[in-house]
Amino acid sequence: MKNLEKRRAYTVVQILRKTLWSAIPVVIIFVIISSFSFLEIRKQNNLAVENAVNIYQTELEGKLNAVAHFVQWTVVxxxxxxxxxxxxxxxxxxQAGNDLRLRVSDMQYSTGSEFxxxxxxxxGNIFMNASELKVSYKTYKAIRKRVIMDTVKIIGAEGFSWNTCVVDGVPYLYYQITYNHRTFVAFVAAEDIVAPLSKTNLGRYGNIKLQNLNDESFYETAESPRGFLSYYYNKLYFPGEKSGLPFTLVIDSDMLGSYGKIFLLQFLVFLTALALSVIMGGYILATYKRVILPIKIFSSNLSKMDSISDTASLSLDLTDSKIQELNQINDQFKSLIHEITRLKINIYEAELDQNKFRILFLQQQIKPHFYLNCLTTIDSMLSLGDVSAAQKMLQFTSKYFRYLFQADKDFVPLSSEIAHAEDYLDIQMMRLSDDIEYTCDIDEKDFDVLIPPLLVISFVENIIKYAEPNEDSLKISITGKDYMRNGEDYLEISIRDNGQGFPSEVIEKIRNGEYLTIDGARIGITNCIRRLKLLYNDDFEFxxxxxxxxxxxxxxGIPKNTAEQS
Incomplete structure (x- = not known):
């Protein structure tokens, strides 16, 4: 037995020794190949950077020329x-300012909104922005001061070109022309100019520097590599005279770029594999049958859990009982599944109760909102002695409460909502003594579609409160259109007006999925969105x-099969 153990030990040592000796020439060959690979990767990385910069310069030259031509043509x-x-x-x-902004907006579609x-x-001492401001008011005042100062300098100049300046600590390129006492100027931040190159992999300490035609640096994305790093980074120059740009581009790029980590990883993987393959080979072979194989069986049985029901999984044996620890895990896993199933049922029931409570709360929050408006209007009419109008308002109020008592359900027919909105508009026309042009274009077959109660009236009332028509009378239209979404039938309800439109910050919050303030302003819109989320989850459009x-x-946009869901 002892001789057998010695022979086995000697055989493993001998195999390991042969493996190490055979690894020496492999390592030498790998070092030689790695050297050639390093030089080739460096060359290809520089070529990739140059190609990216050439494409960038060509595209930027076209934009700057287009902007310069636009500024020249506009001012002249x-x-x-x-x-x-x-x-x-x-x-x-x-009006002229608005028309100029529209023209600039059309130009920005082709040149970009960064200008x-x-x-x-x-x-007339008039200074205004002809495009959307992307700077603070402090920077805007500094730009205004700069433009006015430069207007005096450039009058009578024979040629025009892009210039550099620093406004409020931020470097800019600008193109300015004055003609017949009118100055038109285009500004673009240097940061926005180099933004397309930011996606280029220049390494951890890579840097992009912009120099004017006097070789003076006016912008750089980071500090240039120093010390030992300066030898590892290539410095590439792209003169502005050759590219037709008003600046020279200086780039510090990692020699290996995107391939550096791959190269280093390749080298480490080779050495690690060479060392571990000898050590782990015998160990894996010895432990495969005793440890790995039972674990594979356990994992295979565990993966079957996805294709069976929860009840069946309770009786599934996940192991072949060869390892005691795996048998213990099997028993504990069964108990865990049973407990998770019980908790899921309890949580689901609790969420249903919570959602019903929140829906009722939001509906009750909306009801006083309309009721108080009606009472205030009736009080005003009686104070003015307009008894006939007050009677009509009382009739509407009774109709309103009758509708509210029928609107305790989650959904009501669209026809009821439309009728309620029309009654509301009739009273508003009588109260305000103004004509409201109202139209409704909805197919009769869609009047039976179920929608949340007090939904349409919330937006109609919002129009009455906030819309300031640009014509003699306020116009409100409600239209309906069928469409498909994810293979399901949907109804699109559009409520339009001819007012001043929604503030940009309100539209932006809705697009970002944020709620509006609920401190009294636009509470109707906020509550409607919350009710839609509770009733439809994410299966709606707003x-x-x-x-x-x-x-x-x-x-x-709401699904037409609400009745089936409810």
Whole structure:
């Protein structure tokens, strides 16, 4: 027995020794191949950076030329700027400013929204932004001061070009032209200029630097590598004279770039595999049948849990009983599944009760909102002696309460909501003594679609409260349209008006899934969104938009099979 043990030990040592000796030439070959791989990777990485920069320069040159041409043409030829004359009024100036912003907005579709445009008329001392502001008000004032100062300098200049400046600590490129006392200028932050190159992998300490034509640095994304790192990073120059850009691009790039980690990982994996393959080979072979094989059987049985019911899983044997610890895990796992099933049932029932309570609470929160408005209006009419109008308002109030008593359900027919909204509009026209042009275009077959109660009236009332029509009378229209979503039938309800539209911050919050403030402002919209989430989860659509010709629109998309779900 002792001789047998010695022979086995000697055989393992001998195999290990042969393995180590055979590894030496393999290591030498690997080092040589790695050296060639390093040089090739460095070359390919530099080529990739150069190609990315060339594409970037070509695209940026086209944008800058387009912006420069647009600024030149606008200030010299655009008839919109002719409106800025001493003979015209402030109203004409305001309209001209709006028209100029529309033209700039069209230009930004092709050149990008990072370019900001400003207009200055020195005779009328009018300075305004012709595009959406992307800076703080402090920076806006600094830009205004800069433009006005430069207007005096560039009058009479023969040529124009992109220049660099620092405003409020931020470097910018700008192109400014003054003609006939009118100055038009385009600003773009240096950070936005180099943004397309930020996706290029330059390494952990990579840097992008912009230099003007005098080789003076005016912007860089980080500090240039120093010390030993400076030898590991390539410094690539891209002169502005060759690319047609108003600046020179200097890039510090990792020699290996995206391939550096792969190269290092390749080297470490090779050495680790060479060392561990000898040590782990015998160990894995000895322990496979005693440990790994039973665990594989356990894992295979465990994966079957996805294809069987919870009840059946309680009686499933996950192990072949060869390892005592796995048998204990099997018993504990069965108990755990049973407990999880019980807890899931309890939590599900609790969530159902909670959702029902929250829906009722939100409905009750909306009801006083309309009721108090009706009582206030009746009180005002009686104070003015308008008894006939007060009687009509009392009739509406009775109809309103009758509808509320029938609206304790989660869903009501769309026809009831439309009728309720029309009664409300009739009273508003009588109370305000103003005409409200109302239209409803919904297919009769959709009047039976079930929707949450007090949904439509919330948005109609919001229009009455906030909309300021740009015409003589307020116009409200309710339309319906069928469409498909995820293979299901949906009804799109659109409520439009000809007012001033929704504030941009309100639209942005709705798009980001945020609730509006509930401290008295737009509580109707906030509660409607919450009710829709509770009743439909995420199986609905809600949008606020502003129409091009003025006015706002509320768009609701709800499933038509609500009756089946409820």
């Amino acid at each position: 030829h655009d008839p919109i700027l002719d409106s800025f004359s001493l003979d015209n009024s402030i109203g004409i100036f305001r 900001m445009y400003f207009f200055y008329w020195d005779q 949008r606020l938009e502003n129409m091009e010709n003025g006015g706002g629109v509320v768009i609701l």
